[in-house]
Amino acid sequence: MIHNGSDALVVDPGQASPVIQALQQLGLKLRAILVTHRHPDHTAGIDELKSILTGPIYGPDSLTSAGIDHPVKEGDQIAVGPLTFDVWQTPGHTQEHLSFVCYKFLAKNIEAPLVFCGDTLFSAGCGRLFDGHPESLLNSLERLAQLPEQTKICPAHEYTLSNLAFAEAVEPGNSALSTYRQHCLNLRGRNMPTLPTTLSIERQINPFLRSTEPDVISAAREHGATDEQLLAVFTALRAWKNIF
């Protein structure tokens, strides 16, 4: 959820009750819902939220049955209050997956864009392949990774610690990883989220954005990568993570 003190925008409401509770506590009106993809842990709260929603529900056009009343696609722009989002198709986790890239506030470009990337990119990890292909997911991640360093990345799940355990298995010699893991352990110990993250952090710690690093390549080669090419390394990492 993001809000300005009176109006709120919610992304991927898998449940309604935490959203309703937060809206009530902070005295907010729900102005829009953005949905990245079809999985129930991103959509199951939509129905109940409709009764208090005063604006549109944006999402992939294949999801009108899940309650999307404003289907959007690659290249569309969405204005929610003072914010403007670009709609990016970021397939891989699922084919219809969208990401929402906010780069304008009150019609002015902001220095650090804000990205809601659903289950495409996680902190220190990436989404599983459901009906997407490794190449699609890799392309989606590479596209996200081209945003500015300070871009705030808002994934849909707090999987950071378990992802970091995998990242350390891939790159045991990466000192940025152990430092960041300690930072995240401290946060989680105080019941605080590790998210949002930034692209600059992810470039240092996320093995799925580091498939050209020699240590990542050699770890992937030991886990089934058929060659040292980017796609082979990435595909092997993603398969390894599934059984990690």
Ligand SMILES: [Zn+2]
């Ligand atoms: Zn999902």
